[in-house]
Each structure stands twice: as structure tokens, then as C-alpha cells.
Amino acid sequence: MPILENFENESSSNQLQRLNEALQGGMFVQVRMMLNELPPADVAHFLESTPPKERDILWRLINTEREGQVLQFLDDEIRNEYAAQMEPAELAAATRDLEIDDQADILGDLPDKIVKEVLASMRVQDRHRIEHALSYPEDTAGGLMNTNLVTVRPQVTIEVVMRYIRMKGDLTKTTDCIYVVDSEDRFLGSVSLCALLTSQPDQIVDDVVDHEVHPIAIDLPDADVARLFERRDLISAPVVDDQGKLVGRITIDDVVDVIMQNAGHSLMSMAGLGETDDTFAPIIASAKRRALWLGINLITVMVAVSVIGVFEETIKIVTALAILQPIVPSMGGIAGTQTLTLVIRGLSVGHISSNNFRWLMMKELGVSCINGVLWAIVVGLSVFLWFNFVQFSEYAFQLSVIIAGAMVINLIVGATAGAALPMIMRRLNIDAALSGGVVLTTVTDMVGFFSFLGLATVFFL
Amino acid sequence: MPILENFENESSSNQLQRLNEALQGGMFVQVRMMLNELPPADVAHFLESTPPKERDILWRLINTEREGQVLQFLDDEIRNEYAAQMEPAELAAATRDLEIDDQADILGDLPDKIVKEVLASMRVQDRHRIEHALSYPEDTAGGLMNTNLVTVRPQVTIEVVMRYIRMKGDLTKTTDCIYVVDSEDRFLGSVSLCALLTSQPDQIVDDVVDHEVHPIAIDLPDADVARLFERRDLISAPVVDDQGKLVGRITIDDVVDVIMQNAGHSLMSMAGLGETDDTFAPIIASAKRRALWLGINLITVMVAVSVIGVFEETIKIVTALAILQPIVPSMGGIAGTQTLTLVIRGLSVGHISSNNFRWLMMKELGVSCINGVLWAIVVGLSVFLWFNFVQFSEYAFQLSVIIAGAMVINLIVGATAGAALPMIMRRLNIDAALSGGVVLTTVTDMVGFFSFLGLATVFFL
Known part of the structure; x- marks a missing residue:
């Protein structure tokens, strides 16, 4: 009885485990039987959860007549890989029973040459319907719709x-x-x-x-x-x-x-990853994609530390500054990221517009003033106690005043930048989720170092 | 003709603008008319997009018989606020025409006392159905389901x-x-x-x-x-x-x-915000919520900088170390966050399990080795050129070797921690999305400072 099997509930992970064991054990006959008992959506999910080499084996074990169904549920990247490997006639046959929008979805991402060959091997009526569906951009209502209406x-x-x-x-x-x-x-x-x-x-x-x-x-x-x-x-x-x-x-x-x-x-x-990044992509491909993000970060952090370079003389005199300098940029980065995330989310669900942005900006400034003063006091006291009783520095009092002042400045700058950046980037058609964080932390790092070491220079030199 | 109005498309933001202008201008009669022409879901969206004070005015302008419909579409936090303000009998009347699961949803979050009063003012049959629906936990299939079946x-x-x-x-x-x-x-x-x-x-x-x-x-x-x-x-x-x-x-x-x-x-x-955080919450409430996160960050960054304190003597001798010290922790944090985000996402869509975790760990280590070596070379060269030609330090060559070595170490540690943390936290029933980032950056900061300044101490002392 299908109820007692209770298949789609917690047993789903057990199914995965059993499939995995059969695959590792090389029992391909059993794997094939299991695969063809699972709903196509679950087969697709299992393929996505499997490293590339085993995934290729699994794909070959799926019955030909189910390939179209499974393709339909696969992530874009993996789907394109397998669809491109199939013979055009085979692909046309596999996708014949799918809905038009799903067929167009599969074909839409393939190279033009393959699409032409697949279309050529279809019946005339089907071909016209797909060509029609393909004529709308994939990311609009036209690309999402089905045309078989009553x-x-x-x-x-x-x-x-x-x-x-x-x-x-x-x-x-x-x-x-x-x-x-x-x-x-x-x-x-x-x-x-x-x-x-x-x-x-x-x-x-x-x-x-x-x-x-x-x-x-x-x-x-x-x-x-x-x-x-x-x-x-x-x-x-x-x-x-x-x-x-x-x-x-x-x-x-x-x-x-x-x-x-x-x-x-x-x-x-926000972590510099693509939305469809395949968790099980090969090492080289992943390394390449992420290297770009690390490179951008390296440039921005070099720019930020060049600010420290300006104050080398001050640090030489008061080494304690070198110990304390990461605190202010770090807190500014956190406060700014909170505002940034809130605004990115608010924009993406459509809650924020030019109508209420002024209000929001004032609110974020208010929040950061309160938290700026609060944590300035806490950090000032901590630093005073630390450098008076543990690490020892004749400048304990001055250091605590300097870091408290820099904290207030950087938290306010962080909130302002966190709120303003996504709005500005939206105007410029830049994806704030992608690059907002990097720009923000560059700002809070630079302002953090500059305000802390700058105030210190005024005090000590 | 409804088509020509094209209301739900881009004119939605125009509607918002017109409503806002009417509201600012104090033309409450017009606002009321506009509000009652909008679908309840759009009224709810408009309320969510409005600062608290104006929101209260808007809520009072909504026709009584539409209040239940609007409540149904509001975010939990705002909905609870308005539902709790209503008279029990009024709330019972407003929600009478909603589906059982939506009624239970609205009542489920209210204080027990109010719920009892609301239930008491309902017809017996309705009351039993709602009580039944309320008896299932809200976050299970029982809490989502409707019971009126054919x-x-x-x-x-x-x-x-x-x-x-x-x-x-x-x-x-x-x-x-x-x-x-x-x-x-x-x-x-x-x-x-x-x-x-x-x-x-x-x-x-x-x-x-x-x-x-x-x-x-x-x-x-x-x-x-x-x-x-x-x-x-x-x-x-x-x-x-x-x-x-x-x-x-x-x-x-x-x-x-x-x-x-x-x-x-x-x-x-990941930014320490609640999922239903109201973008337009009052300043004090927002400041309180976010203060916690800043406090946690302050503790972790103090722990991290205490590592720097250990190496005060080394920094005194080579001040250039103070300038370069943020680079290695920053790169390790970025690399680790990439892995962390990928794993959190993979776990949440169900792609990662104990079956394939070993493979994934090996892959992430591979990726971080490649990127570690690549960026070690780049940063080593940059530092050498910088401290040879711009900032000047007699230790330019040693500094570049030290930072390159520390970079490789910290990128590998970052990837390992980024992959392992969500799995460990899941075992311990901790939400990795909430606290994974803080723990990760504490690790990469500490290891970053320790490897960089530690290697420097070995070289220079």
C-alpha cells in the first residue's frame, strides 16, 4: 500500500542511502531498478546530489523513455550537460510528452545548432509551437507561459x-x-x-x-x-x-x-557564487569561478590596508594601535551588512521604494547612532581595562577614548553606506546582492582604519 | 476595461505613489477609496511598505469587512499587532470568511487569552474546526492543511x-x-x-x-x-x-x-537578522535586536585581536607587519564564507548528506589549495613590489614569503571550517545560517593573525 511505504517523507533520505550503497557496491542492476521506481523529480534530485563521475553512471542507467521527464527537473547546468550529449532525434523523442514551456526551457539553453537539429526531427505542428515558445525571452511572462488553453x-x-x-x-x-x-x-x-x-x-x-x-x-x-x-x-x-x-x-x-x-x-x-552553482562541480571549474571573487577582495583589502600605511609612524610609537586596529572596521562592517541585507531584501520583496526611502534612511541612522554609542562605551571600557591591567600600555586611557570615537563614526558610516549602496546600485543597474558587500566592507574598512588611526595621530603626534 | 488599466504590472508602483501622495496630503477620503479598490493582498503589501505612524492611519481607513482579508496577507509581526488591537468579536467577524488554515494562522500567534475570547464569540461548529486546526503545530503539515475536503x-x-x-x-x-x-x-x-x-x-x-x-x-x-x-x-x-x-x-x-x-x-x-524583521520597525526595537549581533561580533573580534597582542614585540620591530596583517584574515574569511554559503544552501535544498560529504570536503580542499597557491603568489609579488618601491622596508622579501605562506594556510583552514561547521552545527541542532558566519570568521581571523605574525616571529626574532 502506497501509504505505508510513506515514501516521500523521511524515507527519502533512506532511499538515497540505499541507492548510494548499491551504486558504491557496483550493483548496477539494482540501481537501475531503484532509479526507475522513483518519481522523475526524485531521480533528478538524486543526480544533483551525486558527484560528477557517479552521476554519469546513474544517467546511463535511467530508462530512455524517462530521460525527458528527468531532464525537466534537473538544474540548468546539469541539464544542459546531459541534453547536449544526446542525439537530436533522441532528445526530441525524450521531450515530446513534456509541456511546451518545459520543452522550450530545455531547448532554450542549448547551442543553436543542436536546437535546429532537434526541431528538424519533430513533427511540423510541434515544431511550430516550440519555435513560438522559444521566441519569447526566457525570463519574462512569455517564457514562463503555456499555450495550450481552453x-x-x-x-x-x-x-x-x-x-x-x-x-x-x-x-x-x-x-x-x-x-x-x-x-x-x-x-x-x-x-x-x-x-x-x-x-x-x-x-x-x-x-x-x-x-x-x-x-x-x-x-x-x-x-x-x-x-x-x-x-x-x-x-x-x-x-x-x-x-x-x-x-x-x-x-x-x-x-x-x-x-x-x-x-x-x-x-x-553575497558570497560571490552563482545562483545555480553546482555543489558538485569539478574542482577546476569551482576554483576558477571563486578565484575572481578572491581577486576582487584582494584588491579592496590592499586599498584598505594602504590607509594603515599612511599611519606607519604613529603605529611605530604606539604598537597597541596595531593590536586594536581590526576592531573598528569589523564592527562597522557588521552594522553596515545588517542594513545592507535588510535593504536588499526589502527591495527584492518590493517593500522599499523612493516613497519611503528617506524614512528608512533616518531609521537606520537612528539605529546606528544608538548602537554606535552603546558599543563605543563597552569597547572603550574593555580597552581601558585590558591595557591598564593585562597588556599594559601607558596610553590605556587615550586608546579607549580614540577607539570609542572611531566606533561611533564607523557605525554611522556603515549604516549610511548599507542603506544608500543598494539604492545607488539599482539606479546604475548593478546587482547589489553581488557587489554590495564588497563595496560596503571596503568603505567600512577604510573609514574604520582612517578614523581610528587618524584620531590616534591627532592625540599622539 | 480591466486590461487597459494594466493594474498589477508596473502601475502597481504608481498606485503606491499616488496613495502615498494622497496620504501625505491628508486626503483621507481619497486614500480610503483607493485602499478599498485595491485587492486585499496589495493593501497588505502597501501597509508593509509604510512606516509605523502612517501605517496606523491606513489601517483605520480600511473598511471593516475587508480587515480579515488584509490580515491574512500581512507579515506575522504586523498582523499580530493589529489583530491584538481588535475586539475579540470584531476579529471573529473579520476572519469568519477566511479558510480554516488561514484563520488558525492568524489566531495561532495571538495570546491565549485573546484566542479564547475570539473562539467564544464564534458559532459552535466554526469553533470546533478552528480548535482542531490549532491543535496541530504551526510548522508541520497539520498546521498548513485545510480540512474542508470533498x-x-x-x-x-x-x-x-x-x-x-x-x-x-x-x-x-x-x-x-x-x-x-x-x-x-x-x-x-x-x-x-x-x-x-x-x-x-x-x-x-x-x-x-x-x-x-x-x-x-x-x-x-x-x-x-x-x-x-x-x-x-x-x-x-x-x-x-x-x-x-x-x-x-x-x-x-x-x-x-x-x-x-x-x-x-x-x-x-547570515546578517544576524530575523527572517520576519519588519523593514519599518521602530528604531528602538531594531537597535535592540541588532545590538545582540554586534555584541557577539565584538567578543569574537576581541578574541581575534588578542592573538595580535601575543606578537606585540615582533610588530614593534617590523611595523610593516601592522600594515599587512588584515590581508590574510580577510582572504581566509572570504574563501571560508564561499564554502560555508555553498554548504548551507546545499543542506537547505537537501543536496548534501553524509553520503556525499566526504567527496564535497575533498573538493573544497582542492579548490582552496589551488586558490591558496594562486593568491599566495599574487599577494607575495604585490607585497614585494610595494615594500621595495613604495612604502620601503628592508624586509620586503621576507614579508612577501611570510604573507604567501600564511595565505595558503588560512585559505585551507577557511575551506575546511566552512565545510565542516554547518555539518557539525546541524548535529548539535544549531542554525548554521545564523551563527556559522561568526564562528567561521573568528576561526579565519585567529588563524590568519596567528599564521602571519607567527611566521614573522620565526623569521625575525
Whole structure:
């Protein structure tokens, strides 16, 4: 009984373990059997969780007729790798049963030459539909939508609609409503399958149509589509062209992928990683990708330490400065990163705009003033006690005053930069999640070193 | 015509602007009209995007009968604030028309006393259903599910089912299938509305039922529910208790909220912010929350700089060390954070387990060795040139060798710590997204200072 197997719950990791053991033990017959018992989405997940060499073995063990299904659920990078290895005719056959948008998704990332060959080996009608789907940019409503719609006119009766649907036979699994259009295909409203089922056969469509459904413009960016789905709890939405003509339909399952990608994007970008970075990418490929980020960091930290270089004479006199100098930049970096993250998140969920930015800036400044003064006192006292009783320096008192002053300055600068950077970068079309952190810490490092060592120079020289 | 208004697209921000202008101008009658024209989800979004004082004014301008709808879409923190301000009877009335799971969601976070009063002012039947829903932990399948289901037996005909549904009248908007159960309410399979519509009236349910639908256990954590929905592209799923009895149904719209929350969680946690931190929280509340994080950072950075204190004598002799000392900790921190982020993300999407962790560790070590050697050479050369031609120090050559050696050590330590920390913390049930970064940078700072200044002491003393 499927319930007792309780497969999709905690046993999923056990399945993975058993599969892994069979794979390590070289029992390929068993592995093949296990693989073909798992749902395609879980096979894809298992492939993604496996290092490259074993992954190639697994891919070859999947039954040919399931390859298209598995491809559909794979991460872009891995999917492209395997799709590009397949013969065009094979790829065309494997993807034939997928929905148009998923087929277009798979083909969209492949080299033009392969796509042409795959299209050539398709039936004419399929080819035209895919070519049409491929003509919309992947990251817009047009790229997300499906074009197999059921449309009816407002004046027909429910009974006729029901008969029409029954005759048509196959609605796709995700169909939750049919659309009402006028004689020129302009979108008028939608009728949910629920409404169809609960209305009387002799009513006409116009009696039960929902006019409150807002269609999505075909060129709306996918992130905005995702935001609309989230905000309004949508399951599906009609897509119209610039004349208001109904051209397709977006369903939540494809939007969830966009939401996941965008959500992962900020997190990964802030560490200089690509959003689809394959956890199990080969060493050289990973090293290359991350080297860039380390290189950028090296440049910025060299710039920051050059500030210290200016104060070499002061440090020579009071070595304690060398010990204390990382504290102020570090605290400024943390305070700035908190503001930066909050603003990046606020922008990405659409809470922050030019309307409320002034208010937000004032608030962040207020927060950093409070925390600046608080931690200036704490750090001042700690430093005084430390250099009076443990490390010993005749300058214990001066050092504590200097570091407290620098702390207040740098926390305020950190908050200002953290709030302003994402807004400025957005104007310049730069991804703040990707480069905001580096620019911010460069600022807080430089200001941190400069304010601390600068104040010290004023005091001691 | 609703299409030409094109309301949900880019005009959404214009709407916000117009609303804001009306609000600033004190034109409350217009604001009220605008607010009541917007969908409740957009009103909630607008409230979330508004500073506290103006937000209170807006809340009072919303028509009473729409308050429940708006509450449903608000972030937890703001929702609790307004729900707690309402009279119990008022709150009961406002939420009456919501789905059971959404009602339970709103009530679940309120103080027990208020919940009791609200429940007391409800009709008996409603009260029992809500009490039932509240009895499941909010962060499990039980807390996400709805209990208003349509169930049928396998032997009835489609015609009877259709008549039954028509008689019942109101299916909820998100109903996409009906469930088939045996005489003891055990889940047998589901029939999609599509299948109902396209099958012949004289067929029986058993002919069209889909047995491939796997039910979800009622105590499955919500993050796992979300992962299942994502992975399998589900729109809805049945929920069963430990005897396999059908008890409810989870729909994608509630799961999207979980996905969003979990996705935001890692990003916000890594900066020491709560996932639901209100962007427009009052200054004092924000300052308090973030002070903790700054305090923790202060302790760790003090620990790290105490390492520098050990080498005070060496720095006294070669002041150039004070200038260069931030470079190695900074690079180690970046390399470690990259690995840490990758592993946290891999764990959260379920790609990493004990099966493949060894492989991943080896890969990360490989990556850090390559980048360690590469950047050691670059930084060694840069330092040599700098201290030979610009800053001047008789130790230019030694400094470049020391910093190169320390760089290799710290990048390897960073990668090891970045990979191991999330796994160790997971064992100890600590949230790696929250505290992994602090622990990591404490490690890379200490090892960075120690390896650089330690090597220098060996060379120079």
C-alpha cells in the first residue's frame, strides 16, 4: 500500500542511502531498478546530489523513455550537460510528452545548432509551437507561459462547455480554469473548473465568469510575475499581448522555480557564487569561478590596508594601535551588512521604494547612532581595562577614548553606506546582492582604519 | 476595461505613489477609496511598505469587512499587532470568511487569552474546526492543511459525484481534485477536476482515480512539505494521520509562503537578522535586536585581536607587519564564507548528506589549495613590489614569503571550517545560517593573525 511505504517523507533520505550503497557496491542492476521506481523529480534530485563521475553512471542507467521527464527537473547546468550529449532525434523523442514551456526551457539553453537539429526531427505542428515558445525571452511572462488553453465565448451554455471539454479529452494536469474571450481573442475573464462543476447546465458562461482575474502582460519580467503570484496567492494566471489578446497561461509550478531561484540568488551572490552553482562541480571549474571573487577582495583589502600605511609612524610609537586596529572596521562592517541585507531584501520583496526611502534612511541612522554609542562605551571600557591591567600600555586611557570615537563614526558610516549602496546600485543597474558587500566592507574598512588611526595621530603626534 | 488599466504590472508602483501622495496630503477620503479598490493582498503589501505612524492611519481607513482579508496577507509581526488591537468579536467577524488554515494562522500567534475570547464569540461548529486546526503545530503539515475536503467512495459513478458537487454548491477556489477514501476514511487516491470533467457520466470513480498521488504525513515539518511541493511540482496534496486516514489537504499557496520564509531565512540569518524583521520597525526595537549581533561580533573580534597582542614585540620591530596583517584574515574569511554559503544552501535544498560529504570536503580542499597557491603568489609579488618601491622596508622579501605562506594556510583552514561547521552545527541542532558566519570568521581571523605574525616571529626574532 502506497501509504505505508510513506515514501516521500523521511524515507527519502533512506532511499538515497540505499541507492548510494548499491551504486558504491557496483550493483548496477539494482540501481537501475531503484532509479526507475522513483518519481522523475526524485531521480533528478538524486543526480544533483551525486558527484560528477557517479552521476554519469546513474544517467546511463535511467530508462530512455524517462530521460525527458528527468531532464525537466534537473538544474540548468546539469541539464544542459546531459541534453547536449544526446542525439537530436533522441532528445526530441525524450521531450515530446513534456509541456511546451518545459520543452522550450530545455531547448532554450542549448547551442543553436543542436536546437535546429532537434526541431528538424519533430513533427511540423510541434515544431511550430516550440519555435513560438522559444521566441519569447526566457525570463519574462512569455517564457514562463503555456499555450495550450481552453477558451470559450461568453454566450454559450455550461452544458455546451462541458460537452466540448469531454470531447477534447485531455486537459493538462494543471488546468484549473478555462478562459472566456471575445470574437477577437481578447481576454474577458475566467471560469474555474469548480465553478463549472457547481453551476447548472442551462446557465451561460457569462453568468459564472470571474471578471476580477487580472491578466499578466507578456513582457512582464519573471521576478515580477513571481511577486504577483506570491502576493495574490495565485494558482494560475492568463497572459495577454499588448492588444489584450489572450496568448497563454502561467501556472504556479513554474513560478515556484523562479521564486526559488531568486531567493537563492541573493544568498549566493553575497558570497560571490552563482545562483545555480553546482555543489558538485569539478574542482577546476569551482576554483576558477571563486578565484575572481578572491581577486576582487584582494584588491579592496590592499586599498584598505594602504590607509594603515599612511599611519606607519604613529603605529611605530604606539604598537597597541596595531593590536586594536581590526576592531573598528569589523564592527562597522557588521552594522553596515545588517542594513545592507535588510535593504536588499526589502527591495527584492518590493517593500522599499523612493516613497519611503528617506524614512528608512533616518531609521537606520537612528539605529546606528544608538548602537554606535552603546558599543563605543563597552569597547572603550574593555580597552581601558585590558591595557591598564593585562597588556599594559601607558596610553590605556587615550586608546579607549580614540577607539570609542572611531566606533561611533564607523557605525554611522556603515549604516549610511548599507542603506544608500543598494539604492545607488539599482539606479546604475548593478546587482547589489553581488557587489554590495564588497563595496560596503571596503568603505567600512577604510573609514574604520582612517578614523581610528587618524584620531590616534591627532592625540599622539 | 480591466486590461487597459494594466493594474498589477508596473502601475502597481504608481498606485503606491499616488496613495502615498494622497496620504501625505491628508486626503483621507481619497486614500480610503483607493485602499478599498485595491485587492486585499496589495493593501497588505502597501501597509508593509509604510512606516509605523502612517501605517496606523491606513489601517483605520480600511473598511471593516475587508480587515480579515488584509490580515491574512500581512507579515506575522504586523498582523499580530493589529489583530491584538481588535475586539475579540470584531476579529471573529473579520476572519469568519477566511479558510480554516488561514484563520488558525492568524489566531495561532495571538495570546491565549485573546484566542479564547475570539473562539467564544464564534458559532459552535466554526469553533470546533478552528480548535482542531490549532491543535496541530504551526510548522508541520497539520498546521498548513485545510480540512474542508470533498471525499467520495470508489464505487460511485461520475454522474453521482457531479450531482453531489453541484448540490454541495461551494467548492473553495483552490480545489483542484476530490479524494477517494474507503469506508474507514483511509486515503485511496484522488480524482482531478479535469478528470471529472473529461470522463463519461456512467464511469465509476475507480476507473478514473489516480493512485500515484502520495499522501503527506500530518507531522511532516513544513520545510519538508515545501521541498516535496517544489520537487514534484505539486498544486495540492492530501494529508493523512498515522493510520492512513485522510485528514486534510495542503495547497500550494500556503506552501509558497513557507518557501519564501525559508529562502529569506538563510539570507537574513547570515546578517544576524530575523527572517520576519519588519523593514519599518521602530528604531528602538531594531537597535535592540541588532545590538545582540554586534555584541557577539565584538567578543569574537576581541578574541581575534588578542592573538595580535601575543606578537606585540615582533610588530614593534617590523611595523610593516601592522600594515599587512588584515590581508590574510580577510582572504581566509572570504574563501571560508564561499564554502560555508555553498554548504548551507546545499543542506537547505537537501543536496548534501553524509553520503556525499566526504567527496564535497575533498573538493573544497582542492579548490582552496589551488586558490591558496594562486593568491599566495599574487599577494607575495604585490607585497614585494610595494615594500621595495613604495612604502620601503628592508624586509620586503621576507614579508612577501611570510604573507604567501600564511595565505595558503588560512585559505585551507577557511575551506575546511566552512565545510565542516554547518555539518557539525546541524548535529548539535544549531542554525548554521545564523551563527556559522561568526564562528567561521573568528576561526579565519585567529588563524590568519596567528599564521602571519607567527611566521614573522620565526623569521625575525
